Amino acid sequence: MKNLAYFIILLVFANCKKEKEYTDIIYEKPEIVKEAPSDFLSPEESMKTFFLSEGYEVQLVASEPMVNEPVTIAWDGNGRMYVAEMNTYMQDVNGTGTNQAISKIKLLEDLDGDGKMDKSTIFVDSLMLPRMILPLEDELIVNETFSYDLWSYKDTDNDGVADRKERVYFNPNRRGGNLEHQQSGLVWNLDNWVYTTYNPVRFKFKEGKVVVDSLDNMPSGQWGLTQDDMGIMYYSSAGSENPAYGFQQPAVYGDYNPSGRLSEDFVEPWPIVGTPDVQGGPKRLREDGTLNHFTGVAGQEIFRGHRLPPSTYGDLFIPEPVGRLVRRAKVQVEDGKRVLYNAYDKTEFMASTDLNFRPVQAKTGPDGALYIVDMYRGIIQESNWTREGSAIRPVIVRKGLDKNIGRGRIYRIVHKEIEPDKTPRLLNKQASELIEYLGHPNGWVRNTAQKLIVLKNDPSIVEDLKEVATDNTSFWDGLFKTDRDLGLERVHALWTLEGLGVVDEALIGQKLSDEDPRVRVTAIRLGENFLKQGDLDFLMKLKGLTNDPSIEVVNQLALSLRYSGSKEATEILESISEAYQENEIVSHSAKESLKKDDSRLKKLKDKISKRALGTKQSILRGYDSYQQICVTCHGPDLKGVEISDGKLIAPSLIGSPRVLGDKEVLAKILLNGLIGPVDGTEYGIMMPMKENDDQWIADVLGYIRAMNDADAVHKRVVRSARRKSEGRTGYWTLEELEND
Secondary structure (H helix, E strand, O other): OHHHHHHHHHHHHHHHOOOOOOOOOEOOOOOOEOOOOOOOOOHHHHHOOEEEEOOEEEEEEEEOOOOOOEEEEEEOOOOOEEEEEOOOOOOOOOOOOOOOOOEEEEEEEOOOOOOOOOEEEEEEEEEOOEEEEEEOOOOEEEEEOOEOOEEEEEOOOOOOOOOEEEEEEOOOOEOOOOHHHOOOEEEEOOOOOEEEOOOOEEEEEEOOEEEEEEOOOOOOOOOOEEEOOOOOEEEEEOOOOEEEEOOOOOHHHOOOOOOOOEOOOOOOOOOOEOOOOOOOHHHHEOOOOOEOOOOOOOOOEEOOOOOOOHHHOOOEEEEEOOOOEEEEEEEEEEOOEEEEEEOOOOOOOEEEOOOOOOEEEEEEOOOOOEEEEEOOOOOOOOHHHOOOOOOOHHHHHHHOHHHOOOOOEEEEEEEOOEOOOOOOOOOOOOHHHHHHHHHOOOHHHHHHHHHHHHHHOOHHHHHHHHHHHHOOOHHHHHHHOOOOOHHHHHHHHHHHHHHOOOOOHHHHHHHOOOOOHHHHHHHHHHOHHHHHOOOHHHHHHHHHHHHOOOHHHHHHHHHHHHHOOOHHHHHHHHHHHHHOOOOHHHHHHHHHHHOOOOOHHHHHHHHOOOOOHHHHHHHHHHHHHHHHHHHHHHOOOOOOOEOOOOOEOOOOOOOOHHHHOOHHHHHHHHHHOEOOOEOOEOOOOEOOOOOOOHHHHHHHHHHHHHOOOOOOOOHHHHHHHHHHOOOOOOOEOHHHHHHO
């Protein structure tokens, strides 16, 4: 009777409801402004320079002096906005004073609900370039540049200012590299783990403690990290000019980037203003002076809001601050492979002729709209790339970009025919009251509700969550277009149960036959707990999914079976491998799972097993550092990262005469960087690493040489190279090194 009543209600609702259809139309693209002035514009003036797809408009949420030099935003459960500012970033062409700890995190509030911020307080002051913020229930987790530590800040008297500070994760090592090559993220993923870029670790906040888990061969990435409805994360890297990667599978299964994941010419941006200040110089410009290749990609976001046209849901928005634009990419699944396409033909979703427009992050808001963080400034390259002799420095000086500092804007993109939603207030709700939000049409709301339920850790709601997860009525949604995606609601209910420590084998087994393939994928992932315990009965239930009609389900099965060491699991994997040998994605997953524990780190340990203990420790430390910094350009296999045209962003380190040659020369390259041709090929600039100590340099070089079966490097070699290079401020060229 309950289902019949539900059917009648939905039938009546469906007959009454008419969903408006929206189409995305591009205005006629304006003519390119080849040489624009660099004068500061007011927010209102700057907004007039924006080019947008038909029907969309930009609204100002906050600007200077309310915010200055904003780089990232995050909302608490009541929709209050935290804004991290890098107040010392490139205040002149030399980056003077960058490392002063005077940056801030501000708390912004919209008091009248009109979408524009009315109140700003300094929540935390005296920070070293804050780069990651994560609101929890009653605290904000913060990470600063050059540090791995995580700090908790609480406002106990509700005045908008943090008055309690506690370190919740400690790593004694100093984070190496310049500020552009540091971690970002702190994304609370669907799987209840918190991920960052670069670092091969993840965190779980549970019962007031931080649990740390190490991962091998996860994607690295630079500024920006986002996830889709199923927790698959999208990375980007400005250093390797790579707008999107790592999005074929959940990060826990490793870094996999098949060719063809970016459609033809995807890496070509379409600015509407000349781009004189590009680090790559003239080779990165078209005849009309505009950027011809993504270079500053940062702060990407899978839009999961409900108050833009439905066609935008699940699209990837990629800010490109050097090109002064935001790309909108369609994510198409083609025979199991995710492929990105520009949503428009040789134009962008958003672009500006204001040279100070610097979009560095996109975010789905609690109101269902799309937010853009505009650092609004002249220089967007770190000082390593603006030195004397660089191609960009004369342009910065000529255009006066070094004078444009101390401002910033946050925008909200809405559709003219769709009102943004009212922001739900979730913080003071009981865990039982939050359950209904697990099916909300806004992905931000669903994820926030899940996070808060897990943090509240209330066991009394377990049966209610199981009831939601057990329901199997999502096909009504397909027929009658309700506002709730009941399949995703069940996905969130299952992961919320996992976050509460409840993974019920009977429930998981039942969900393996759920009508929604996303729920079946979730059940397989959660069933990994039983595979690790050697549960053969559960393994036999999985066997029936080898012929599932959804290729996503079969692929997840191939990924998850790596956690069973049994011969039965191997047999299932072999059958999948044979049946799907023509499918690039599934065959790769099966192949990797058949390796079981044959990881890159294990191979390295085997390679150096006979070396002295101290040498092994040095090489393994070097491996960790390489994965955090060098992998972006040189790749996980040390053979260089391939870009779209088949060229490498950096030279291969395997078989390199520099790597296998004079160790002191090799140390000099790492200390001061390298510019100019390498073996007749022009690459990007190799950044200097001399801010790291001698042991760090020796460790990295030892790892690189170990991968070439050569002996390690002692820190005294680095010390000697540093002494001989003392006073040098510029990059090396190979010609100089050969004659030095």
